[in-house]
Amino acid sequence: MTPWERVETGLAALAVDPDGLGGLWLRARSSPVRDRVTGALGVIDLPQRRLHPAIGDEQLFGGIDLTATLGTGKVVDRPGLLSTPGLLVLPMAERTSPGLAARLAGALDNNIGHCLIALDEGADPDEALPAALVDRLGVHIDLEALPWGETDPLTYDTDALARARARLPGVTAEAGILQDLTVVAMKLGIDSLRAPMLALRMAKALAAIAGQDIVEVEEVAAAVELVLAPRATRFPQDPPQEPEQDQTPPEPEPQDQDQGDDGEQTLEDLPLQDILLEAAQAALPADLLAQLAAGKANRGASGSTGAGARRKGNRRGRPIPSRRGRMDGQSRVDIISTLRAAAPWQTIRRRSARHEQALYIQTDDIRLRRYEEKSDRLLIFVVDASGSAAMTRLAEAKGAVELLLAEAYARRDHVALVAFRGEGAELLLPPTRSLVQTKRRLAALPGGGGTPLAAGLKLALEVSAQASGRGMTPTIALLTDGRANISLEGTPNRAEAAEDARKMGHALRLNGLPAMVIDMGMRPERSLKALAEIMAAPYIPLPRADANRLSSAVSAVLES
Template sequence: MRHFDDIFPFSAIVGQEQMKQALILNAINPLIGGVLIKGEKGTAKSTAARALAHLLPDRQVVEGCTFGCDPAETKGLCIDCQKKYPHLAATTARMRVIELPISATEDKVVGSLDIEHAIKMGEKKFEPGILAQAHRNILYVDEVNLLNDHIVDVLLDAAAMGMNFIEREGVSYVHPAAFILIGTMNPEEGELRPQLLDRFGLCVDIEGIHDAATRVEVIRRRQKYEDAPEEFIHTWEPQEQELRNRIVRAQRLLPDVVVSDEMLMMIAQICIDMAVDGHRADITMMKTAATIAAYHGRNAVNAEDVQEAASLVLSHRLRRRPFSEQQMDKQKMEQSIQKSQKDRQKPQHDHEHHDHGKPKENTMPDGSTTTVFAEGSPFRLNQQSVTQPRRIDAFRREGNGRRSVTESRDGKYVRSRIPKTIGPDIAIDATIRAAAPYQRERKGNLAVRIESTDLREKVRERRTGNTVLFVVDASGSMGAQQRMTAVKGAILSLLIDAYQKRDRVGLVVFRGRGAEVLLPPTSSVELARKYMQTLPVGGKTPLAHGLLKGLEVLRRELMVNRHAIPRMVLVSDGKANVSMGSGSPLDDAKEIAIHIRDEGISSLVIDSEQSFVAFGLAHQISDEMGAKYIRLEDLSGEGIADIVRGIGM
């Protein structure tokens, strides 16, 4: 029989040695700052995280403490334990894996006011959230790159400070929140915000095993585990205990590990030569190297420890621009180590040219240069703000700029208001404040007596992202080469901007007898780079097919993310010559253009007509779409990007 507590043994996981090493190092020394695991689905990421918690030894906790404080620590105790100190009763508890759901609200993550206690007793009481449960445990975030931005901000603050500060709904509270942060993501599903990416101490890129014999061993072990989990776990217990003891020995040895000045110079030199931003990489590499030395039973860090630490610490910090490859240059790192070792061996009087080891002003990592494609190249977007008119749509999204008021419950609570109709998202703090002046006049058994006129609802705010879909004519008509050059430059530029602002950009190409989605809406620069190498050109002009495909893509996007702001950019000369059925190709295109306008999709038509005799067909399509119209010959790629930013909402 399969029991809920049966966990696949950590030692039984086949392969993925670097991932297992990164997890073990964080278990030995949580100050490393967690690990980000990037890779395909089904590569034992979540299995390893849960197995790690089961592997680690039981820990001492204060009996009855909500946060599981350490009774041996004088610092980092919660408020209740501080009041009881030093009379703290101790007990043991197993380390747990606390999962942070992608759909978690801010209330659920940071904690909130205990509504039932406030109503019955008339007192404020804090109700702990996920961060409280995560203290001294493992916080596991699957698909961390898909987290809402305001949740990411809260997670960043708690991970950096080891404390959770709450100022909301009339509650002021602080509690410890020191945890091992484990995040997983698939790069093709979107990039991680750079601010959060750098917060992860270590990063591991994993992929499926390609050796047939090893894959067979994976199957065998999994089958044995599912057939008889208790027997399988018992079989691997000696290896588990051996690894557990090794981790405990490393934890005890870690405070005595020495990182010499020579090793510190080597760490600094590597970071300089690899052109890593900031100093977090240096500090994390030092901690990781010391932990590696402790894991191997040594009390001093050597060059091999530094090199091993660099491969875990630097891989996600090398990239300075989004379109460069994120890969470690091992040869360059080895040269940096050799250079550092040679500098140590030189006599003091040989160091006459002090600028030899200094970083050059324009030093850049190998992966930082902007990738240049066959047609077009990325450029810096004009960052001047574009004034946007106010808009209220079917989802009651209103506001200016990057943040908008939302009626959903997944935004950040910013203020309260009197509700038009009573809903589930009640602002308890504002409601109690509204009822407070009338308590003497009201009768009842509750500590706080609330009437319907006192009710206030929460006003939430969240970041709104644009979904910009380029629908591009790739037929063989004159000017196709220029179209591709300008549009590709604009798409690459918008993707660089999306990397920072959570916008999504897609590409539909129509030619021949139909249309295809060349690039689905994405903020993943990795996936974009793959599909943007070349664009197909040639054939007839199925304009109606392209518009219909673009409409379908935006409809699906709004079903997945109803807060997205859809925008369509059509690049064509309007000379449709392929119909949807037996009708006129141009009439078919106009009919679909009307549907696009009726669904409230903001659009822009860029006319690529270049013949001496202008037919103005693209202008007719623009009128039916209710779109802004502009000629391609008046634009550069940068101009397209600026115009897209200014499409009316």
């Protein structure tokens, strides 16, 4: 099948069995091609309901209708979006929080009849739908590399799809097909048991569309293309051949009389697993092969976004559901949620009250507003500016800082630079996002002298503490050759300097600061590797690394 034929077939199967297949993961930014797909969602016979990545529990599961409850004096419930079966359309699905993903996954597992359409608009591979939802959505479609000229308007025969839905409960499959699908999924590197079961549901839906009561090989192969191939994380490999026990060549087996003279094997003669593996390999697009080889195909499993930490606040940020709490003069009271919490108890409270009043609110009814804001990330470079090779290392650090700062505008990162040489350390560049200011501060940077490694780590710890107090998420990148010879007191003592560096490494770890140690010496330094273990930081030896390699290494660690 062509990519667009997979789109047409996947939507048709989803229209026949929306509950069994779970839904659609549509990976595409806003474009006319995506509009063609979303415009055809009406073929799924379910009422459409649009969600938001920041939707709350009350909108999902329902709650008390405050106006009707206060007006009638009785508790009146209001249903939520998940109360009845529906087609749930989730735009900006790559921003879905783990909490919302768990709630939607639970709704899909309850078999109420929901079908989720996740519109993933992530620009980078690490911006993707949470793995909990990726695992439960049977149809995966990626439109990023599909041009407009290779698409056609999506039109479906609604009467034929209705007949297929009526025929679906009677469609059966042989007992061994699910086992074959499981083996194929294992060979493709798929570790979820839901994938082969979804592939079987897909095969039954395709058989129902074809007017069949039994699943044939063609439907199973198409299900592998639609369900298993997009989930593949490795190439299927042939099993290793066993060593020959006997050097005597085996006697040729007699051939059947009806076999052709050329001895070619027909499609019917191949094992089903081989047919399914060939179908899966044919469905892998050319641009995905390199990602599979690099181990990056399973984008949905990635939980790293390279952003700062999320923090709970009480004044600003994105609103999140309110929680019970006490008024402390600083938090804001959520009036509507408080009234909803108090409404069911008004009848009982009026009977036991000594004084008549319109509304009775107790301490347990108080609901406080909550906000979530994503903190800015601060990348602190701690650069060794000592010795004869200081100018080379500083030049590399300058280039790496400028390269990383160029990406900071999109990721809202800040950059700081700490240089240590002589008898101490100096903060050359306070936290900033200004590229102009960075170039000015780095223009004339001196070098030479001893290596006060402990002083550099101590100053980085102080900068991190100040940045955390301002709401940032600091990360430390140490660039050195590891040969510390100046203690914290500023005296030349190699043994004392190494011990001071280890103590500062422990301090960084106790404060929970993420860090990385980049060894830029000509040979890997054992003491520096030991320091990285103390800091619980990755150790990266990069001899003779230029600015581009250094920037790539730092970015890889940040995104891991």
